[in-house]
Amino acid sequence: MQKQIVEIAGEAVGTLMPHARGLRFMAVKFHVWPLDGEVYADPATAHRAVTAHIAATREAMADRVH
Template sequence: MSKQVIEYAGVPVGIAVPEEGLLRFIAVKFHVFELDQRRFATLGQLNSAVRSHLSSGERLAA
């Protein structure tokens, strides 16, 4: 797998970068900086973490 853009509600919020068999999340929006540099086993886990983190109803600016 190569680098992949991670989106939430159609807005790019970061990228997933393969690293040592895991995916490192690199945040590009302030809304998800708390998840920056965290590693996940799958894209599903990463996307779930982003959804959970942003579920507070805060709107993202494009």
């Protein structure tokens, strides 16, 4: 398996690298650094995790503003 780019809303936020237990996420954008090094079973699972993390971060930021 080759490395794969993880894009959210057209923005590359990381890459998935082959790992003995699946695919290791390597963050390339600051807002997803907390996920750097996480291992996922497949690209779809990684994409869902990154999307959920970004949504949770945006929600937390919105709560701070109000």
